[in-house]
Amino acid sequence: MNDPKYTISRWVSLLYRYGQMYIGDRLKHLDIGPGQHIFLNALYKEDGLSQEELSGYLKIDKGTTAKALKKLEEQGYVLRQVRDEDKRSYRVFLTDKALMIREEVRSVLADWRAIIYEGLTEEEQRMALGILEKMGTNAARWNPAQDKNNNE
Amino acid sequence: MNDPKYTISRWVSLLYRYGQMYIGDRLKHLDIGPGQHIFLNALYKEDGLSQEELSGYLKIDKGTTAKALKKLEEQGYVLRQVRDEDKRSYRVFLTDKALMIREEVRSVLADWRAIIYEGLTEEEQRMALGILEKMGTNAARWNPAQDKNNNE
DNA sequence: TGATAATCGTTGCACTTGCCACTATCGACT
DNA sequence: AGTCGATAGTGGCAAGTGCAACGATTATCA
DSSP, rough: TGGGGGGGGHHHHHHHHHHHHHHHHHGGGTTTOOOHHHHHHHHHHHSOOOHHHHHHHHOOHHHHHHHHHHHHHHHTTTEEEESSTTTTEEEEOOOOOHHTHHHHHHHHHHHHHHHHHHTTTHHHHHHHHHHHHHHHHHHHHGGOOOOOOOOE | OEEEEEEHHHEEEEEEEEHHHHHHHHGGGHHHTTTTTTHHHHHHHSOOOOOOHHHHHHHHHHHHHHHHHHHHEEEEEHHEOOSSSSOOOEEEEOOHHHHTHHHHHHHHHHHHHHHHHTTTTTHHHHHHHHHHHHHHHHHHOOOOGGGGGGHH
16 A cells, blocks of 8 residues: 555656666767766856865765865866865866857757656646755755755 | 855755765664665565565665675674576565664664654645655656666 | 764776677578 | 577676775864
8 A cells, every 4th residue: 555655756766767877878979977077067056166165065975075076177178276275175167168069968968857847747847846845855854964065 | 146046956965965964874773884774775665575576666776786795694684595487686674684674674763763753743744755756756757777777 | 182973076996787799599481 | 300580597797885994184182
């Protein structure tokens, strides 16, 4: 009787994994893996953040953030400069190379969204985002690990 | 203007990763990692499946499935016996050890669901599942990789 | 000021996951 | 029966992710 209700995490898992595959596939010709686009997009939204701020905003471990940004820097999509006010931290900036592919990266996400939104009414789409946001917020609020990166 | 709409994948990513963390944390005393509970649960629902059927049902790569089941077998939660009718494939069975923790495993998932459902009305919860299911189905239908495991 | 705690970032480790190549077996077809 | 393609499962590789330990810098405070 309660069986079907247990499958939310299965759908979430599927959506996450398939999304990673789709994005990775569409961006691999730019040498951007599924672990990096999320940082690019965050920086498209606001440039010059520190790694800690990125970790807090995306709720991603700072070690993971460091690795992703290191790779993005090696590929020339990003450059990091030490802050004068605090030499422990960087400011992460997008390069021209990153700005050049901005629309392409965004359109990949938009395409993926279109795929999973297929057959949903406008109303349902709005609701989907709203509900996901609520659930995501719940998840983030619960998680103790989040205390470490709580700089929003 | 279209910025906020792009964040679905971010919520999905967050929900997936935090769910993995939560489940991993709650089950680590049983030596069950976040990569294994999903298989246990599938087997709780239907025992004796082959690895290929599990892969197809969960839409998970068969290599990943093989590794997860190998580990579950080493830990004594599962045993695999070759089918007579087809010696290439196994039947995967739960052991008593796995059945013994069935309710615990399920309650962890139920707890996680309760956490992310917090503040949602019954109606919204139903809708959440329905919409996730639609989006998941869309994702699964699109993905070409899925052709390889399409045994549902 | 000097000692101690907190913070930003890096690195190593373990685990999950997907992809690909490979083996063994099965099925279909001549 | 013999051959060849398809299928189930394995193992190696690479990438993403979280965690914990660490170094460097900054902040706190006695």
